[in-house]
Amino acid sequence: MISYSAKKTLLYQEIDDDTRKSYFDFTQKKFLHNIDTLYYVIKLKNDWKYDPNALLFKEYMDKFQAQALVTPDMLPVFTSEQLDNIKVPTSEWLMNGVAASKIYRYDLQQPDKFAVFVAPNTPNPETPELIVQLRSQFLWLKGENRAVLESLSAVENLLSCFCLEIKEVKENRIDFAYHTNYIQNPTKYFKHENINKMQQSRFTRGSIEFSFRNQWDVETDYLTLGRKKSNNLFFRIYDKTKEVIQQGYKQFFIKVWYMEKLISYFDMYCIEKLF
Structure with a gap:
């Protein structure tokens, strides 16, 4: 599929259908486990x-x-x-x-x-x-x-x-x-009042880490359930793309995501340039 945001770009309007597919096609709501x-x-x-x-x-x-x-x-x-x-x-x-x-x-x-x-x-x-x-x-x-x-x-x-x-x-x-492109906006997806409704476990504690983007907005970076020191099981969700770019390591994931169609060719190009 090709995302709505890609279709709204000037680049998308300027290229033919075959090129659009090769640049922007990916598999939506996919999970990759290892x-x-x-x-x-x-x-x-x-x-x-x-x-x-x-x-x-x-x-x-x-x-x-x-x-x-x-x-x-x-x-x-x-x-x-x-x-x-x-x-x-x-x-x-x-x-x-x-x-x-x-x-x-x-x-x-x-x-x-x-x-x-x-x-x-x-x-x-x-x-x-x-x-x-x-x-x-x-x-x-x-x-x-x-x-x-x-x-x-x-x-x-x-x-x-x-x-x-x-x-x-x-x-x-x-x-x-479990790598996925299912969650596009963690801040909206993990609203504070919905987290307990969305999970089913024996965890009793969790945490959310966020950053201030400007004077008004926040960006959710990290969600955890459980505690490392007290649980045999610890669960966390975070933006792996952001981690790869900012910390400058595990760049092999970029090609893996593309080969598995979690991201498009254009996504891969942009992420590699940022890396």
């Missing part, structure tokens, strides 16, 4: 505190993190010169100098694919030694099955170089994403 982020944890067979192989692995983690701390960018790790006789099957690993968290301080990455957060010490024997985070681009372009298997294989190959073995793998967190 897993957007996925975390899984890895528990090792080795004694993380006393096993010599585990200690050697963490020794190298310390070394590369210290090097990465004094550079502005992530550093490549596990080169043959630095690892003596240990041969690592890939040179794609990078080390981020910034600690991922208080427990998982080492941050290994294969950019645009996944990150592996490693704990130098675990608070108890049940705590997983590694957390793997699959990136959005990897999940959307490869699919969750392939992304999980490829990342797990890369981690397993890396650990095997230090004679470390995986005991157990469990999913930890999944972010489901």
